[in-house]
Amino acid sequence: MLGKTAGGLFWMFRYLERSENTARLIETGFRIALTRADGDDDEWTSVLQTAAVAHLYFEKYSQIEAAKAIDFLLRDPGNPSSVMSAIAQARQNARLVRTAITREVWEAVNDTYMVLKAALARPVSARDLPEVLALIRQQSALVRGAMHGTMLRNDIFDFCRLGTFLERADNTARILDVKYYVLLPSISQIGSSLDNVQWETILRSVAGMRAYRWITQGETSPMGIADFLIFDTRMPRSLAFSVGKIATNLAYLEQAYQTRHPCHAQIDGLSARLRHGKIERVFEDGLHEFITDFLADVGKLGQQIEADYRFLG
């Protein structure tokens, strides 16, 4: 496989994951805004921070406003992480790697692009937002289904998965990065409605509300939520789960190519930390430091994979 193709697959799936994550962040922000009595727009600031586009937003607008934030996250071409930008990038990469993906996957991505381009041609009103967000979810599922149902489990598949899970690990870590303070014991007052809302925000952002309740039988605690998002390998958006998938796919590549690269040593370190870590220890040493280190390591791992498999040169 060409290095360029591996890079195209990797980025195609990173962008697909990103579009879905951005949509989920919008959904969370929207839901919180609806259910909160005071109705201020602070929640949108942290949503923009989580998506790592707050600085871009404030270059364009002077104030936080729900409608503007939603539009910026959903369709602004100046925001590279907006749903529409991410889908357009995913499709551009798909065109580049057309020979490596099945017709079904290409058509699902192309179809998603066309459907969303039509749905997002104009600003989306609050009334239509739930439907549009549902459409985005549905389209993502379509691409994922086509991929799982039709693609060979070979190096091509591995590079797709690496893109998906690097992006996902990064996204979940960023949610924790922006919200870590509400999980700190010193600030949280058990049972206060403010904390309940904040915790709900975190769980919704990773589509983990129901799963968390199911696992804990309704017992909500900040340390429990952090444990769930960081160490729970049953949770498909947790750091441990994502890192586990990255490790598996890198191991497949090592086997297929009979070559061990520096990225393999990096992922081994990251895996070990998550496998043997304990949430109590993380809180003792500092949740924020843990997350900051993790984000830096994931960033480095991405660059190393890019170099080891010659995405660029």
Place this chain on the structure above:
Amino acid sequence: MVRLFETDTMRDTPRFFDEMQQPDGAPRAPYTGYDTWFKGEDLRDLRKKSADAERFFRRTGITFNVYGQAEADERLIPFDLVPRIIAGREWARLTRGIEQRVRAINAFLHDIYHRQEILRAGRIPVELIAKNAAFLPQMIGMAPPGGVYTHIVGVDLVRTSEDEFYVLEDNARTPSGVSYMLENRETMLQMFPELFTRIKVAAVQDYPVNLHRSLAASAPRDCSPDCTVAVLTPGIHNAAYFEHAFLADQMGVELVEGHDIRITGGKVQMRTTQGYKPIDVLYRRVDDDFLDPMNFRPDSLLGVPGVMDVYRAGGITIANAPGTGIADDKAIYSYMPDIVEFYTGEKAILQNVPTWRCSEGDALAYVLDHLSELVVKEVHGSGGYGMLVGPAASKKELAAFRAKLLAKPANYIAQPTLALSTVPILTQAGLAPRHVDLRPFVLVAPDKITITPGGLTRVALKKGSLVVNSSQGGGTKDTWVLEE
């Protein structure tokens, strides 16, 4: 019951040969099966199918990019769902003519880059070659692997009556459109499966396999045992990018760009996830000028620096060979009957359109006198640009063209306006005749020539128009060769 033809309002225009219908309205022999089927169909259903087809093409991404326009401008080439049908017997005759012509083109190219016997014999003026930009001195004395110059050829044919076909032009550089031939058939199979059980149509789906086999058969002698073929594209913004990706995909080979390639150890190598791997055969969809910045245009970012040197040393096959443009130049075209005779010793089976070379004084005088009846083309033009269709031109356009012609006569050739045959398309009102041409695709390997039955039928969608180019509002049709 469907009305077969919209009211004929072209009373003043001459009658054209319609391939489906005889003047009395009865279907011609190849169309009888289709005609029966069509008459049992509901026009509204068919129009809905037509819209389905467009959605199918968009979804599949069978689009072409328009140069210099935003990403939004990925256009569809309109597809018409009435097939163009050719009888098996007619096709057999055409293939003999095409094969003869393609053999002659390859022999001509070999001669032009070696002993130039045809120039010595005085059959072609020397300056036509010497002053031709498509002639590459880098190819002199060079023998391409397997002796093949044009691995892929598209021979554009037009029909004017029951038995008369003409070659309009030869495409010996990098003919495009074959992906449309394949996807049109795929679309028809999806939309009208029952038609293909009623009518036996020769399959076209083997083209990618044949292409791969044909390219691999032309590999250099010291090629690795599992010969590696790759398709070289100028990139994602090229108008024909879809086709490049499609062909690479269908052949199961890599689609490379210049920056994926470097030359080491005398081999052209591509950057893979496991290091650099040699390429044995490069099916390039990059023009000669851009192929190698070290040997041709130094400002090209699309090509592979030094690939010509590897080629000349026998380290790689380039398909089509550089410099084949000398054979499909419009000025050379007029000599094709001589070229066929010179190299095959036989009369050309396929006719050439009579052509006036405006570089010759008598011819120029005739062309200027008859401008309103003729089609005038630029010698190096393509895509239907820079062309005058006399009968359709206004007085002003004629005057403007006359001036251009006088300024640079050698730049032009002229041909009579051919009464191109028509095949019906589906319009709002029912079937309506439109002019068509045909581009069959020919694969040349050292040991054999393979011609896919049918090819790409291009159709002028505008009533009365003779210009079928997709860049000028033309569409395409599925082309059927009947198995008899």
